[in-house]
Amino acid sequence: MLLRRGSLRQTRRGSEDWRRHYDEDRPHSAIGYGVPIAMHFPDGATSPSS
DSSP, rough: OOOOOOOOEEEEEEEHHHIIIOOOSSSSGGGGOOHHHHHHOTSSSSSTOO
């Protein structure tokens, strides 16, 4: 496996992009194919910043 070197800023950005996808976009079968953020904001907000 080849590891690429990048800046800490790039790493943080990639981690944040992954977290948003996982929590706000990707459906999870364990919660009825909903997105986890919907459990915390049942009024329809799609992200904490909305």
